[in-house]
Amino acid sequence: MLRFAMLLGLALVCFTATTLPAAPRVTDVSLRGLTAGKTTRLTLQGNQLGPNPEIKLDFPTNAVRVLPESNAKSLVLEIDLPEDAPPRHGKLRVATATGISSPVTLGIDALPSVPFAENIESLPIAMTGSLTGAELLATSFQGTKGEQLVIEVEAQRLGSKLLPLVSIVDERDTQLAYSSRVTTARDDARFVVELPEDGTYTIKLQDALFRGGKPGFFRLKVGEFRFADLAFPLALRGKQEGASLNLLTTADDDIDVPAILPESSTVEPALANVPVVVPGSFSGRRPRILHSDIPEFREPKPDSQPGSLGSAPLGISGVLAEPKERDVFLIDVTPGTKYRAEVFAERIHSPVDAVLVIQKADGGKLAASDDQNDTPDPATTFDVPEGVTQIKLLVRDVAHAAGPTHAYRVTVTPESWADFTLQAKPVSLNIPAGGSTTLEVVAKRRGFDGAIKLNVPELPEGLTASLDEIPARADRALVTFSAAADANQSAVVSIVGTVEIAGRTISRVTAIGPEEPTFGLAPENDQIGIGIIQKPKLLVAWSGDLPETALGLGQVTALPVRVTRGENQKGSVRFSLITSQVMPQKDGKPDPSQALRLEKELTLPADQSDATLTLVTPTQLKDIAWDVAVKGELLAGDGKKVLATAESPARRFSLGSPLFLALTGEAVVRLKGTISRAGGFQQPVIVVANGLPKEAKSDAVEVAADQSEFTLEITLPPGIAAEQLANVKLVATAKRNGEDAPSNQVPIRLDTGAK
Template sequence: MLRAASLSLVITLWSSLSWAAPAIQNVAPRGLQIGGVTRVTISGTDLAAEPQLILPAGGTATLVGDAKPNKLEFDVTLPADVAPGLFPLRVANDAGISAAVTIGVDDLPQAAMTDKIEQLPIALTGNLTGAQLIKTTLTGKQGERLVVDVEAKRLGSNLRPVVRLLDDRGAQIAFSPQHESISGDARLEFTLPYDGEYVIQLQDALYKGANPGFFRMKVGDLHYADLTFPLGIVRESSVDVEPVLTSLGEAKLTAAASSAYAPQLSPQIKTPHFTGAAPRLLVNQNAEFVELRQKPGERIETPTAPVAINGRLSGENERDEYVVPIEPGKKYRVEVLAQRLGAPTDGVLEVHKAQGGGLGSNDDQPMTGDPALTVDAPADAEKLLIVLRDLQGRYGPEYVYRIEVTPLSIGDFTLTADTNIWNVPAGGVLTIPVSVKRRGYGGPIELAWDGEAGDFALSGNVIPAGATSTLLSVASPGAGRFAVARLIGKAQVSGREVVRNVLVQPSDSGFVTAQQVEIGLGTINQPPLGVALASPFSSDKLSLGSTVSVPVQVTRREGVAGPVRLKLLSTQVTPQKEVPDPKDKNKKVKVDDVERTLRLATDVIIPAEQSDATVTIAVPKDLADRSFDLALQAELLSADQKNVVATATTAAQRFSLAAPIYLELAGETTYRFAGKLFRSEGFQGAATIKVSGLPSGATAADVELAADKSDYVIEIKLPAGMKLDALAGVKLTAVTQKNGGETTSNETSLPLPKDP
């Protein structure tokens, strides 16, 4: 009984000290109703500490009942003017902010999947895995328009939906496979032929549905628009766009101007019962050109590159030709976006000199059917002729495309960070690296929030000229604060301002998505671990080949115990060196060159009962002559030191070199030690002075002393890099012959001076 009681106490204590950020595992239903109240159940982990639901703009959420660590219930109210579409949903609480899950927002009543649909329209949430076949029935009327839209892939599910509509005899009358225009989801549209009962069937395309297999099945007289024409818009401009792959007919949609640097925006949707994501337009800082041809086959001249061309194939076997002014003798990237945006266009791209002469052609790239070319414009070419056609000669309103013509001679850059969840300790900072990949631009880049970010403050937000990264430190404005924001980088490149979003999620889409740039900012109200410098660095200068020491103090929240390991964060790109391949002696492999890396001189682990330590940073002798950001990361370890259970960071500090040169002795160093041999009265034999205890690599020759000599000099050679104190264990002895045998003198140590 005592043992069981003790175990129960340990579990309760550990649970009460949980400090992990909230994590969402499931949401039911997977949609919210515009102009109504939806009760939402969220399951996950670490949810309970003062939870708040982060919703699309204008929504409110009221907690129902008590918050539990693994379950929350909210009544969510959305005003009638909230835009329909797919949006991220997050939970924030005292331990930070969660990763986002995608939910649908529309004006449909929300319900769980059911065997019989009693009202239309309706949005049903369910789950399907393996070879499962899900069915539901409805009563329909002759001439009634019916849309069945299954959202799965668009919500992040692994289900590959296929949907069928059967009549009351069990005969299939409509079918939808997966459609690329809606990210691999299924949607059918059908006019019912008569009054009666109908069956909707849903299955995985391969009868091997993987977890998670959640979905939303929306049924009714629904409307949709998957694409627009044009496909892009210039930032800060407003444009009327034509919906494509749509049920909206010839209606125009308006994309309002925005001063933000969001990579995409959507036009305003006011149509009732709209389903799916609102169509997206790519936002461009350069020129946008829209095809307007007076007659088929006409060549059209565009603005000077960089330019994005929006076109459509309107006739069978059509070849759309564009003349693009360029700078002669420069390199250009010509890339088509069509299938990656959801259009069916299977483009074939050709690039020529406008006056004649081909420069290349392409019909696809790895992982996509969209073509692209990189061409060197000849010195006599002031214009490029760009031609696009469909591989099979297809055409129609949905065969839209976008051609981006980019001069690679103009400087540019790409910014990335490793995570999109930034949980900041109250009273401390979160320090994370932001990396830059440069193309023809080596100057500074300033990082800033794009619009509101809940007053989360930034430091270290300038990437220096020539640097490949910065250590960005983020401070929270206070307990209970959170935000969802975008981080941008600005630079003046060749007299023009270039602004790029910081990408926090990888993607192979060929364009920047909204999900790639959204950062969840949360506050850890009672962080389990903190770390700070007990006193500042004595200087912001680093000396080559030296060490820098600084006292560090860690704090553990009440009830938290464990050893803390310290690590150095640095913006230095780790140097590499070649070493023999342990698997093949004839080959070499590259490994990190630790000796040439900014690093902690020794490993530092602060015992559980201590909170202070001194860290020593070793500076390589050949460190590059540029600025470097340094910060310390503390890791709270489990008792066996095998797992990291919490981390904390200091604010970053920027250092530069005190001098770009370092002097040391190279090659062998020879030390000479002079001595005297004393003989007893009447003894006049020869002797040999011997050296013992030499460190590996050091050498010394024995010294032979004739019978009439007593002064000697011992020479010891040390290899490069070995210091004099390595000779502390060396001993000298003298050996001579007496009465036919060998006799040995006393041992004497070397008189070591200070290491020069």
């Protein structure tokens, strides 16, 4: 992967605690930042933070110490950073014998980190606090005339729900500057202010909408430091020799910095975000450029000679620096080919609200776009007429806005250009030792429908991944992670998908978390935590073999499973089904009748370990491979409270036949029989079918006194269920001495073929 990552694991202190059922969870952190070259003491509040915590970090340290006063609800750490620790936003996770936590984001820079207070003793400073609802916080400091300060609030970028609005006032309460919802800062706040005189200044902080959500933590930074959210160009292909990057910032000291592009790795070519090293006193999330797998160009300089940039596919980075600026590019294309052009601005947190126009070289319009359904970034497809070998591509801001951070990237690719994205929503996955857990990986495709091979590099010993392929024509898979019985090493990993198409290798990293990935961009978050549950209360496994073609339309399949309860666990186990099928909808509501499902809910008694579930395949199902796993819930004695859950490995099934035969019209059943009368009894007889549902039709048959044979017809409607016909019986009745005399009853088995 094209990124720096180091995972540091430490387990230094033993806690006195009992086995806990849930994974570690961090609910609060005393400081949201670490200081380079210093030792920072952090207190993490939460649950299941011990015993024997292992601290997982994605940034280098000199040492990490877990202090003796730590316990399962309060983890106290000392983290030593080297002097040259690169400024960045780093991730911290806690792993214990019950699993691994979600990540906590920390700011790493040279600023001293302290809790929020009403007074600032010295600058620079980074203060951690919390604000919710309509609260207003204030802190004051002594300033000097001519002093230029950056005042910035990190909240959204750290995972907080606070939408910060920050301002500064002088001793007369005159507002000098304010900021909120800076686009490039992911809706956080930042401004630069020059102090007009010596005196006391007050910084005020509140939620921009006066309804700050929880958690509302923030990191307020005050001082002289460099910042930048974007670097130009926005994308490079490979390690372009001599490439340099220009920081895009509203500060006055824009500088050129060298591009840091790691050497090629085993998963290239892949879209990846590459952090840029910024010299000097930088603070914040490092700007990133996209490592692209198509040729990338910068907008030509104003004094350059006009000419084609190259042939599609390609990408172009540009900046709308001046008001009413229109950038125009000449691109070579193939006549008779359909292309897709797309602008990336809002989705890379640029303030540009772009308009895109495609013209022939002589000015004839081919296509135009303003917004897409889910983003203000424009995209359009266009056909290149015969005889046309070049097109003009125009980009401008809809309001003619401009500035040093108004950057965009535009791509032009053939519409048939194959691509895909991958997503897995959980940010952590906890696997029982000796068992398995499934992870749904979802693909979106363009231009191909083949299988996507999935790879999980750097899994530690004792962990394996199976069903590591999204089948052809499918849009998801249940990747199974399994842990050996003696596995004890947690990990933070990425999942990479790769396809080979017409000699072209396409690799994409899986986006981790709820934010959907975007074609043409690398995901913001691409790492998932893998934890091990050391003493699981429950395991679920398959107990028999099944053929890969075990599914049949409208048929049922037996699923044999076995559960293993942990030590001192004796509860019943309730089962449910996990599949790679999205629940079908009918009239906007879930339609389980068209889903892979269990025939009925099954709960295994506490004294049993083996069960056979019945899988029902609907009569309409796409002819692709489907993944199926079984989930078990260990129940308490009341049969309601869930003590633990576990999953079987997923199995991949396909249809044994793509056909299902069903009767769609009425079924007419003819029953032939005879009447035997006692000697001397010569009366007409009425034969009827009793027990029929009201939807069925059958007329009584009269057998004349001198006849013995009869034929009775029963008309059954389509789709009638077999259980509705379970109690149908024939009976004959005749008059004897003025009263009805019934015959014996003959049970009749009726079956329309419906399931």
